[in-house]
Amino acid sequence: MTFETPHISVQNLNLYYGANHALKNINIDIPNKKVTSFIGPSGCGKTTLLKTFNRLHDSSLEVRVEGKVLLDGENIYDKNAEVTSIRKKMGLLSQRPFPLPMSIYDNIAYGPRIHGERDRHKLDEIVERHLKDVALWPEVKDRLKSPASRLSIGQQQRLCLARGLAVNPEIILGDEPTSALDPKSTQKIEELFIELKEKYTIVLVTHILRQARRVSDYVAYIYNGEIIEFAPTEELLLNPKQKLTQEYVKGFVS
Amino acid sequence: MNIRLIKDKLAGSTMLILTLASVLLAILVGWGLYYKSLPLLEENSVWDLLSSSVWKPSKGEFGFFAFIMGTLWVTGIAIVIALPLCLLCAIFISEYAHPRLRKIVVPVVDLLSGIPPVVFGVWGVLFVVPLIEDYIAPVFVDYPMGYSVLAGGIVLGVMIFPLIISLLLEVFSAVPKEMRDASLSMGATQWQTVKFVLLRKSKPGIIVSVVLAVSRAFGETIAVLMVCGSVIMVPGSVFDPGYPLPALIANNYGEMLSAPEYESALLFAAFLLFVIIFLFNAISRIVLGRIKRKIE
Amino acid sequence: MVFATVIIVGSFFLIVGTIVSKGFPALSWEMLSEIPSGDFYMGGEGGILNSILGSLYIAAGSSLLALIISVPIVIYINMYLKKSSWMGNLTRLGYDVLFGMPSIVYGAFGFTLMIYLGMRASLLGGIVTVTLLIIPIMVRTMDEVIRTVPKELFDASYSLGATRLETSRVVLKQVAPGILTAVLLAFGRGIGDVASVMFTAGFSNDIPKSLEDPASTLPLAVFNQLSSPVEEVQSRAYAAALVLTIIVLLISISARVLSKRLSKNKI
Numbered sequence: 001m002t003f004e005t006p007h008i009s010v011q012n013l014n015l016y017y018g019a020n021h022a023l024k025n026i027n028i029d030i031p032n033k034k035v036t037s038f039i040g041p042s043g044c045g046k047t048t049l050l051k052t053f054n055r056l057h058d059s060s061l062e063v064r065v066e067g068k069v070l071l072d073g074e075n076i077y078d079k080n081a082e083v084t085s086i087r088k089k090m091g092l093l094s095q096r097p098f099p100l101p102m103s104i105y106d107n108i109a110y111g112p113r114i115h116g117e118r119d120r121h122k123l124d125e126i127v128e129r130h131l132k133d134v135a136l137w138p139e140v141k142d143r144l145k146s147p148a149s150r151l152s153i154g155q156q157q158r159l160c161l162a163r164g165l166a167v168n169p170e171i172i173l174g175d176e177p178t179s180a181l182d183p184k185s186t187q188k189i190e191e192l193f194i195e196l197k198e199k200y201t202i203v204l205v206t207h208i209l210r211q212a213r214r215v216s217d218y219v220a221y222i223y224n225g226e227i228i229e230f231a232p233t234e235e236l237l238l239n240p241k242q243k244l245t246q247e248y249v250k251g252f253v254s
Numbered sequence: 255m256n257i258r259l260i261k262d263k264l265a266g267s268t269m270l271i272l273t274l275a276s277v278l279l280a281i282l283v284g285w286g287l288y289y290k291s292l293p294l295l296e297e298n299s300v301w302d303l304l305s306s307s308v309w310k311p312s313k314g315e316f317g318f319f320a321f322i323m324g325t326l327w328v329t330g331i332a333i334v335i336a337l338p339l340c341l342l343c344a345i346f347i348s349e350y351a352h353p354r355l356r357k358i359v360v361p362v363v364d365l366l367s368g369i370p371p372v373v374f375g376v377w378g379v380l381f382v383v384p385l386i387e388d389y390i391a392p393v394f395v396d397y398p399m400g401y402s403v404l405a406g407g408i409v410l411g412v413m414i415f416p417l418i419i420s421l422l423l424e425v426f427s428a429v430p431k432e433m434r435d436a437s438l439s440m441g442a443t444q445w446q447t448v449k450f451v452l453l454r455k456s457k458p459g460i461i462v463s464v465v466l467a468v469s470r471a472f473g474e475t476i477a478v479l480m481v482c483g484s485v486i487m488v489p490g491s492v493f494d495p496g497y498p499l500p501a502l503i504a505n506n507y508g509e510m511l512s513a514p515e516y517e518s519a520l521l522f523a524a525f526l527l528f529v530i531i532f533l534f535n536a537i538s539r540i541v542l543g544r545i546k547r548k549i550e
Numbered sequence: 551m552v553f554a555t556v557i558i559v560g561s562f563f564l565i566v567g568t569i570v571s572k573g574f575p576a577l578s579w580e581m582l583s584e585i586p587s588g589d590f591y592m593g594g595e596g597g598i599l600n601s602i603l604g605s606l607y608i609a610a611g612s613s614l615l616a617l618i619i620s621v622p623i624v625i626y627i628n629m630y631l632k633k634s635s636w637m638g639n640l641t642r643l644g645y646d647v648l649f650g651m652p653s654i655v656y657g658a659f660g661f662t663l664m665i666y667l668g669m670r671a672s673l674l675g676g677i678v679t680v681t682l683l684i685i686p687i688m689v690r691t692m693d694e695v696i697r698t699v700p701k702e703l704f705d706a707s708y709s710l711g712a713t714r715l716e717t718s719r720v721v722l723k724q725v726a727p728g729i730l731t732a733v734l735l736a737f738g739r740g741i742g743d744v745a746s747v748m749f750t751a752g753f754s755n756d757i758p759k760s761l762e763d764p765a766s767t768l769p770l771a772v773f774n775q776l777s778s779p780v781e782e783v784q785s786r787a788y789a790a791a792l793v794l795t796i797i798v799l800l801i802s803i804s805a806r807v808l809s810k811r812l813s814k815n816k817i
Contacts, residue, residue: 056705061632084259088711098702101724110720111710114258160706167710262713269626276623276685277644283651283659290662342554350551359559361806366562368735368802369795370742372769376776376791377565380572412561419558466650473652475745476773500654504745507658524658531650539643 001218001230006070007032007171007201008053013067015048015057022048024225026067035193035202037216037233039209041248045225046205047175053203054090054173055083088115091164093177097156099148100163104140107148107159111167130162134192154185161192172196174204178211190215209249213237221245284528291522293515303522309486316519318526323488324403324496328478329471331407331492336414337464344422349448360423367416375480378409383481391493403489403496406482410471418467425459426452458542465538469531475500499523566795573792576785582793586755598790600757604765605794607673607758608751609741612680613733619681620688621729625718628696629704642693648686654745656683661749674761676751683746684736691735695728696721727809734805738798744769768794 006029015023023045030036038046048057055076057063068075076086088111100107108127109117117123127144131137136158140151148159157177164172174193178186193202193215206212212219213233220230221244229236229245240246294303294316306317347356386408387400429452437447453460483495484505507520584597623641631638660679661671669675699721707717722729744767752764753774768790775787 054709056708059632059704061635082259084711084713087709090709092705092709094702094705096702098700098706100703100706100720102720110707111712114710114712114716163706164710173709258713258716262715265622265715266626266630269622269630272619273623273626273641276619276648276689277641279682280644280648283648283655286659286662287655339554339557342551343558346551346555351555359555362559362562364806365799365802366558366565368738368742368798369562369565370738370744370769370798372742372744372772373565373569373791373795373798376572376772376788377568379776380788381564381568412565415558415561466646469650473650473654475652475654476769480773480776500652500745503654503658504748507661507749521658521662524655527652527655531652532647535643535646535650539646 001029003029003031005032006030007072008203009068009070009073010049010052011068011070013049013052013065013069015045015052015066016064017048018062022225023052026227028220028227028230030201030203031218033197033199033201034217035197035204035215036218036220037204037206037212038220038222039206039212039248040222042207044222046222049222050173050175050203050205053171054087054092056092058083088167089169090171090173091161091167091169093157093161093164093172093174095176096180097153097160099151099156099159102148103145104148104151104159105144107163108166111163115167126166130166131159133165133196134158134162135188136162152185154181154188157181157185157189158192161189165196169200171201171203174202174206176205176207178206178208186211209237221248223248284525284532287521287525287528291518291525294518294522297515307488311513311516311519314515316515316522318499318523320486320488321497321499321502321523322526324482325472325498325500327403327489327492327496328406328410328482328498329468331404332410332414332471333464333468335407335411336418336467340415340418340422341460344419344426345448345452347419348423348426349444349452363416363419366412367420371413371474371477372480374409374413375477378405378477378481382408386493395491395493399483399493399495401481401483401495402493403482404492406478406496406498407492409477409481410474413474413477414467414471417470418463421463421466422456422460425456425463428459429455462538462542465534469534472530472534473500473527475504479504499527566799569788569792569795572785573788573790573795576789577792578789581786581789585757598768598771598786598793600755601766601768601771601790602793602797603757604673604676604751604754605741605768605797607765608676608680608747608767609737611673611677612684612740613737615677615681616685616688616736617729617733620685620692620732621722623689624692624696625722627693629714629718629721645686645689645693649690651686652745653683653743654748657746657748657750660746664750670762671750671752671764672762673751673758673765676747676765676767677761679746679750680740680743683743684740687736687739688732691732692725692729695725695732699724731805731809734801734808738801741801742769742794742798744773768797 008030010026010028013023013026014021026049038049040046051057052065052069057065065077069077071086071089075081100110105127108130109123112123112126128137131140136155139155148156151159178189181189190211196202204216216233218230219233219236221228221236223244229240229242236245237249240249298316303316303318304322305319307319308315308317309320347359351359382405383400386402386405387398391398433451433455434447437451478498479501482498482501484497484501485495486497487494489496503520503523581597583599585600586596627638627641656679660675660682664675703724704717704721707720747767748770751767753766753770754764758765772787772790772794775783775790778784
């Protein structure tokens, strides 16, 4: 499947983890301002693929990446590519929320601050706006100075989302962001994703097919380091073309 | 390029220099000691120095055998005392003890680790030496002496308790709880779980702990010096006095700078300690790497 | 096992008990507040204030110096180097060796170096030697603490576009209690070590007024007085040992309390 102006375009990507060929010749276009989900059994490489988008493998010695990942047409694995500005364009939500070891306020303000925002009032405004974006503001507005670690897990995950939004990214990467959350918090996060795709491109790794169906526009099925099938959500989940996909989504009754 | 990245790079290279310089320090120490012991090495063969037990600085005869044996005796006794006790204690703390009890024992062990060597030495003089002289040694030998390699070994053993225990506890805590649960849920007793899961899984860590403890014990100076008698002889039994290498340096260095050959001999002793500790660490790292690869 | 634990815990109380029972009777306000008089080592008037202060100066100075040197090193091997790179491994091996090196070797090396540089035994010499001695302690302790930081925390900061330097500030915040423990641990080591300062700090009956003055230290005071034949001087050694023990225990305990307090922002 191709799109006219894909936001991220992966071309002939291979990733080796030591001797292990973890991603095999990946080619995929991530459409602009849509939700794209990667599904597949655990260990299939879906998280690994997600992390290649903002070069989080850089710090591992064993990982070798070949091929291209084009972000708005520019290869982020180019020698001259500047990794911090690439990462700034993408917010990351990990499996478990990881608030930074500071107050709620400072968590949100951290990103803008390192990117040069010093104005107190502007920071206040940014913090408030993004906490509102993730519907956390009413819950925390009276205790912005208390440590982020005191929030519940669900609140922490929304805080992490707000923290990511505060650096004005274009893309949100979610690595099974609801896997540690209770159903209610999960629902909140999912609702947020549906709201946020107006403004952001969202890439989601999930192993919950229902979640993929609820929030995403497109779904890619990954198996054993390869993309088996990539199609609009309903099509892939209800009417898959490939035999491997059929086996995986078999039993998925909507 | 923006200023943040320049800062990042600049800080990086500064830190690199600092890191390299500090590693270089290890090499510099080794090389410096070697360089200083050259005058001695030119006169005598290494083998003679290590195997002779004649120590007559005034006549230019330097045999290190007695000192090496003194060090080995004291270290050996310390490890024999400390290792079994610490292993049992660490197993108890990590597997059996009630959390409330653990909260008492662990801090005490930490406090013990903070006590300075010289205080251990004083304790040795006040408590261990009389204990040996009056109660233990008379049972075995005719002319009991408190100041002995046994006293040195006991003091040193107690000194390395906290080091070994904290290392072992760390090693044990690295074994995932699920692994123990798996064993217990198959009907294994607590002790079987300790034996077949905990100890087997943490073998490399235990080896490293012992190596670190041995190398610490090797170099301990003051506490041992205060209780082991400082008589130049090859100890024949645990009740004989001994004269370990570090004590040799501490007792004589600083006063003997007028005799270059003597100074050279003392720095050779320091060089010996350096080499032994270097080899210990290097070998344990290699062994560890091997074992790790095997497990994977 | 219970028996082994009792022995080990008991040994601590035995040591402290021995020192207190022998040292307490000899302890007096005069001991703490005065410097030694001329015939102090023959049983004359005076106290060990010079040694107490000398030790505190040396331990504080070297802890500070070592902290300034260690933090960048730990950050470099954890944040700038890739995981299990050869350079990181080499550095860690180097520090294992330095960590295991006996303090007497540092003392001998430091003194040789000082002669080479034309320095004489002084407060500065003591501080530099003790710094060398405790850097490995700090680096190893902090390295261990930083390695327990979950990788995701690094990623969280990186994914906001932070550089390694900026991320390391977050990490330092996370491990602040660990760093404090490392510093206090090193301080305790520094204040209690004799062999490294034996030759390098010298000995003096006065309180050092500048870095070039020789400085007496508490452990050395214990060691020297213990070997005296005069009984009164010997009991002073016990008192000095008691003072040293109290200082060190206070440091250990405050390290625990402080590190608990500081943990509040930790995830």
